[in-house]
Amino acid sequence: MTTVHLGMPLVRAPRGVGMLREQEPFPAAARRALADPQLRANIRRATGTIRDKRQRMVDEVPDWEQLRDAGSALKAATMARLPELLVQLEEQVTARGGTVHWARDAHEANRIVTSLVQATGADEVVKVKSMATVEIGLNQALEAAGIAAWETDLAELIVQLGRDRPSHILVPAIHRNRAEIREIFRREMPGLGTEVPADLSDVPAELAALSRRHLRAKFLSARVAVSGANFAVAETGTLAVVESEGNGRMCLTLPQTLITVMGIEKLVPTWRDLEVFLQLLPRSSTGERMNPYTSTWTGVTPGDGPQELHLVLLDNGRSATLADEVGRSALHCIRCSACLNVCPVYERTGGHAYGSVYPGPIGAVLSPQLTGVQDNASLPYASSLCGACFDACPVKIDIPRLLVELRAQHVEARAEEHPVPSAEAVAMAAAAWTMARSKRWVRAQRASRIGRLLARRSGRLPALPFPLARWTSSRELPVPPEETFRDWWARERG
Amino acid sequence: MSAREQVLARVRSALGADPEVPSVPRDYRPAGDHLPGAAELVELLEDRLRDYRAGVRRASREAVPQAVAAALAEHGSPSVVVPPGLPADWVPGAVVDDPPLDVQALDRTGAVVTACAVAIAETGTLVLDGSPDQGRRAVTLVPDLHVCVVPVGQIVGTVPEALARLDPLRPLTFVSGPSATSDIELERVEGVHGPRRLEVVVVED
Numbered sequence: 109m110t111t112v113h114l115g116m117p118l119v120r121a122p123r124g125v126g127m128l129r130e131q132e133p134f135p136a137a138a139r140r141a142l143a144d145p146q147l148r149a150n151i152r153r154a155t156g157t158i159r160d161k162r163q164r165m166v167d168e169v170p171d172w173e174q175l176r177d178a179g180s181a182l183k184a185a186t187m188a189r190l191p192e193l194l195v196q197l198e199e200q201v202t203a204r205g206g207t208v209h210w211a212r213d214a215h216e217a218n219r220i221v222t223s224l225v226q227a228t229g230a231d232e233v234v235k236v237k238s239m240a241t242v243e244i245g246l247n248q249a250l251e252a253a254g255i256a257a258w259e260t261d262l263a264e265l266i267v268q269l270g271r272d273r274p275s276h277i278l279v280p281a282i283h284r285n286r287a288e289i290r291e292i293f294r295r296e297m298p299g300l301g302t303e304v305p306a307d308l309s310d311v312p313a314e315l316a317a318l319s320r321r322h323l324r325a326k327f328l329s330a331r332v333a334v335s336g337a338n339f340a341v342a343e344t345g346t347l348a349v350v351e352s353e354g355n356g357r358m359c360l361t362l363p364q365t366l367i368t369v370m371g372i373e374k375l376v377p378t379w380r381d382l383e384v385f386l387q388l389l390p391r392s393s394t395g396e397r398m399n400p401y402t403s404t405w406t407g408v409t410p411g412d413g414p415q416e417l418h419l420v421l422l423d424n425g426r427s428a429t430l431a432d433e434v435g436r437s438a439l440h441c442i443r444c445s446a447c448l449n450v451c452p453v454y455e456r457t458g459g460h461a462y463g464s465v466y467p468g469p470i471g472a473v474l475s476p477q478l479t480g481v482q483d484n485a486s487l488p489y490a491s492s493l494c495g496a497c498f499d500a501c502p503v504k505i506d507i508p509r510l511l512v513e514l515r516a517q518h519v520e521a522r523a524e525e526h527p528v529p530s531a532e533a534v535a536m537a538a539a540a541w542t543m544a545r546s547k548r549w550v551r552a553q554r555a556s557r558i559g560r561l562l563a564r565r566s567g568r569l570p571a572l573p574f575p576l577a578r579w580t581s582s583r584e585l586p587v588p589p590e591e592t593f594r595d596w597w598a599r600e601r602g
Numbered sequence: 603m604s605a606r607e608q609v610l611a612r613v614r615s616a617l618g619a620d621p622e623v624p625s626v627p628r629d630y631r632p633a634g635d636h637l638p639g640a641a642e643l644v645e646l647l648e649d650r651l652r653d654y655r656a657g658v659r660r661a662s663r664e665a666v667p668q669a670v671a672a673a674l675a676e677h678g679s680p681s682v683v684v685p686p687g688l689p690a691d692w693v694p695g696a697v698v699d700d701p702p703l704d705v706q707a708l709d710r711t712g713a714v715v716t717a718c719a720v721a722i723a724e725t726g727t728l729v730l731d732g733s734p735d736q737g738r739r740a741v742t743l744v745p746d747l748h749v750c751v752v753p754v755g756q757i758v759g760t761v762p763e764a765l766a767r768l769d770p771l772r773p774l775t776f777v778s779g780p781s782a783t784s785d786i787e788l789e790r791v792e793g794v795h796g797p798r799r800l801e802v803v804v805v806e807d
């Protein structure tokens with residue numbers, strides 16, 4: 109990929125902390141997941157359900173494509189102005205009684221949060237579901253300092269009590285079914301002081317009611333909360349959390365101290381910009397017109413909510429991702445999880461196989477960029493490049509193109525170690541080169557129509573000629589259409 | 603170098619000199635087809651709220667106390683708290699949150715009755731902005747039943763219309779139905795940690 113690099117070192121997320129790296133190569137982890145029929149059934153049922161709901165809700169919005177265009181441009185404009193907007197956010201938050209902290213990486217963010225909690229004298233915190241804090245391994249860091257961190261989102265609670273790892277952005281316990289969840293609650297809750305009825309059934313309403321009882325006392329007595337943020341408005345210093353259960357409101361409202369950890373890419377320039385994302389996010393993620401609760405807060409409000417507010421701005425590989433002109437668009441992600449639910453690879457392997465808190469198509473591009481592609485070498489290959497993720501993405505991140513670029517980057521890095529290029533290296537470099545410029549892409553599509561003629565008899569292309577042969581030998585390449593979309597457009601509208 | 607300076611320097615160098623700032627197309631709908639308070643919007647809001655399994659009833663301005671009483675009675679809520687700015691005759695006998703109740707007392711309270719700032723018909727959303735008739739956030743969070751009184755004039759069609767009416771410097775809560783989770787096999791369950799019931803009284807002028 110084209111990398112702008114003017115003197116400042118590219119710094120990636122550090123090793124040995126948090127949850128961004130594959131523990132084993134994706135193919136090996138995926139193979140194990142594929143051998144677990146329970147897991148596969150749980151995930152297939154869940155993604156299928158959300159997929160249908162999401163489509164119904166998206167179809168209801170007449171200006172969906174216009175909203176996607178606005179969302180995409182807004183994110184690109186935000187990235188281009190990031191330094192100025194971050195400074196503006198800091199000024200606004202500070203002016204309204206909050207304190208802003210900057211963290212270069214996961215270690216630094218963990219240190220900041222730990223010392224902020226210690227300064228309050230509290231030995232426990234309640235937590236709102238937050239990808240950023242899983243990414244940096246905050247719970248483990250707090251635990252090492254003798255501070256208990258209680259996850260309050262039902263799915264995160266299931267994951268935490270099950271000593272498990274999240275497997276989906278939106279529904280981290282998507283890989284568990286009701287019977288498994290009942291077992292986790294029965295086993296773990298009594299030790300934490302919550303009585304579990306002997307005849308506890310596995311009806312979701314009953315399990316949810318038990319989690320309500322389990323956490324109520326914690327909410328009412330908590331003095332410190334830790335949250336993430338879905339959005340931050342530079343113009344006003346406003347932070348926003350989008351949620352369903354009300355556990356978010358509990359954490360954001362009842363404790364005396366609120367510590368929010370947020371990636372530096374989560375900004376939007378103005379209050380008005382939220383009108384775009386508050387329409388795109390709920391329908392894309394849970395397939396609802398609007399999620400049950402969205403909270404926004406701007407600094408401290410006397411007599412209402414926490415009186416001490418901290419905002420930790422986290423880099424942890426984001427500036428390095430930003431240095432890549434093409435790859436930086438992965439930072440536009442609003443974590444809706446739509447791309448996971450439409451991905452045929454995710455549907456079969458589940459989220460654990462990706463080894464990162466960010467699984468699925470977006471994880472396959474974001475994780476290797478945050479850590480450096482060598483640390484997540486197999487992830488860019490964890491996709492069939494079918495393009496469903498691009499169509500689903502509310503901010504139009506071209507994930508297939510990013511995957512191809514990353515594969516090229518990875519084989520380039522490997523080629524430095526092994527001077528003789530592998531067939532795959534040549535193929536990937538050629539594919540990336542072709543997709544990088546639209547003219548070449550058009551030409552390649554045209555050329556591929558020759559392939560269509562060859563394929564007429566069998567209905568599919570047997571393989572591509574060398575050097576692409578290795579790549580297609582294990583994939584069925586769709587037959588190119590008689591007329592490309594671009595040709596059609598030029599003929600009809602040009 | 604401090605962390606702040608270093609992060610900012612890294613971001614600047616990552617972007618290079620004068621990165622191009624794309625312009626943002628805003629040709630999405632700024633507003634719906636109906637003026638605030640139009641009968642179509644009232645119906646749409648009702649439909650959306652019922653979809654979230656919230657209760658909805660309509661009342662004239664004079665009949666608000668009766669409608670609120672009926673909503674409370676439906677859920678058998680004996681104790682009710684109201685923010686200090688709510689019209690005193692709406693909920694006779696309610697405890698006024700002034701001085702503020704502590705959370706334990708709120709936890710023992712069955713219901714809360716408030717006004718609202720803006721309602722969004724297309725998404726079935728009520729927005730509370732902490733005004734005196736809506737109260738601080740804890741009041742609408744801890745009790746189990748929330749009865750929200752919405753004059754039709756506050757009902758707008760779209761999200762952009764709503765944000766334009768709101769003051770971002772106030773703490774805002776967007777409420778779309780009662781609290782819910784879909785974390786267990788994606789089966790929707792109402793009432794996890796927030797209020798388990800939402801009742802809306804739409805006030806027609």
Ligand code: SF4
Pocket residue numbers: 277392440441442443444445446447448470497500501502503504505
């Ligand atoms: S990449 Fe797009 S579709 Fe995937 S989670 Fe992010 S915003 Fe959603």
